[in-house]
Amino acid sequence: MAVIYKNFGYGDDLFGFARFPDAVRENSRFPVLEGLSEYVPERDRAYVFRKEHLKTIQYWTHGAEKNILLQGETGTGKTTLIEQVAARLNWPVFAVGCHGGMEFQEFIGRVTLLPDGSTGWADGPLIAAMRLGGILLLDEMNFLPPEVAGGLNTALQAKVYTIPETGELVKAHQNFRIGATGNAIDGVGKGSYKGTQKQNIALLSRFTLGIRVKYMSVNDEVAMMTGKAPGIHPKVANYLAEIADMARKAASEGALTSPLSPRETISSAQRLTSYSGNLTEEPALQAQCKGMLPCLEMTFLFRWGPDDRTEFIRAANSVANRLGLPITLE
Structure with missing residues (x-):
């Protein structure tokens, strides 16, 4: 009918x-x-x-x-x-x-x-x-x-x-x-x-x-992540959106083979909440920052070639430094 x-x-x-x-x-x-x-x-x-x-x-x-x-x-x-x-x-x-x-x-x-x-x-x-x-x-x-x-x-x-x-x-x-x-x-x-x-x-x-259709803005991606992963710390969500924006620009310029999709940033945000458990505020921020590398590794870095991986980690560390976050990807 x-x-x-x-x-x-x-x-x-x-x-x-x-x-x-x-x-x-x-x-x-x-x-x-x-x-x-x-x-x-x-x-x-x-x-x-x-x-x-x-x-x-x-x-x-x-x-x-x-x-x-x-x-x-x-x-x-x-x-x-x-x-x-x-x-x-x-x-x-x-x-x-x-x-x-x-x-x-x-x-x-x-x-x-x-x-x-x-x-x-x-x-x-x-x-x-x-x-x-x-x-x-x-x-x-x-x-x-x-x-x-x-x-x-x-x-x-x-x-x-x-x-x-x-x-x-x-x-x-x-x-x-x-x-x-x-x-x-x-x-x-x-x-x-x-x-x-x-x-x-x-x-x-x-x-x-x-x-x-273009990639969403950093602010919109943060809103999407916090809706999908309620336990993510706002500063960590912003970091994920920033490195995704960086990777997309790098891919368009040929510095990276592929960009990051919102699916990958959302998956990363959801997994990072497991590193902080029931923690909130500053303890949650510290725990999620500490878990960033293994989380990104299991989400998408495991399938990236060495050149892409090196370039991404270099740029992502630069983003963390700019935002004043205790994140070091090695």
């Missing part, structure tokens, strides 16, 4: 901002779906939204544009942004992890064996999203083979789709949306993402709405 909406929520309430001024608040309304769906993503209450993304998302959710493309580096939160918006708006998401071995038929569905022994049709993610009124999320779209990407050209602007195997005509629900993410869509840094395919102009032209 398709879900419908005629309820609305305000951007400040939905996404965790301080109340907007009345003069602009009415313009911050987002459609909230009625009825529940098992396909709605789980809400991450520690997720930090960025205002600069939400006006573009608002156009998309209201249907001014049906398709949206998010591009940015790995770990900038492209997929999570769509999922967490959907979680607040009660919007079903049918996610597809794109890869080079995909066939277009996987998007449509297949004839399958039913429990009673008969055969029947099982919707693929594209048809399910069209039928129910949800988001087809194409994660890392530029990994798709050209022939599959070509098959999506029609789907990206389709209002109806005929299933060849059954002859059924599926009309796209008014809530049907397509969200896509990708690395190096603009070609910048493409060599860092093995397996990506150059997308044709016809496919990209279906996306007339998009967001270039």
Whole structure:
């Protein structure tokens, strides 16, 4: 059964901002779906939204544009942004992890064996999203083979789709949306993402709405970490955000092979809390600073080569010295 909406929520309430001024608040309304769906993503209450993304998302959710493309580096939160918006708006998401071995038929569905022994049709993610009124999320779209990407050209602007195997005509629900993410869509840094395919102009032209997603600010990353790891000392959370920012800049300049993702800083923060246990304030700070090296080692340094490791430790020690923290990585 398709879900419908005629309820609305305000951007400040939905996404965790301080109340907007009345003069602009009415313009911050987002459609909230009625009825529940098992396909709605789980809400991450520690997720930090960025205002600069939400006006573009608002156009998309209201249907001014049906398709949206998010591009940015790995770990900038492209997929999570769509999922967490959907979680607040009660919007079903049918996610597809794109890869080079995909066939277009996987998007449509297949004839399958039913429990009673008969055969029947099982919707693929594209048809399910069209039928129910949800988001087809194409994660890392530029990994798709050209022939599959070509098959999506029609789907990206389709209002109806005929299933060849059954002859059924599926009309796209008014809530049907397509969200896509990708690395190096603009070609910048493409060599860092093995397996990506150059997308044709016809496919990209279906996306007339998009967001270039950058890494979050140090302050936003600190807020995310403290939400995910309540026991982390504020100064330690700030240190982790600072070294992540440093590593990302170093990676963009070629000094490091890869950046740090928010996933890695959050994992580090969560593990560091085990070093301080029930300690608080200064004792917690000292314990977490002392545990920094083994924590970073088990989280990501274990898989870094010697050159990256040496450069990172040198720069991270410099950050600790600047912040006046008793941290020495050796």
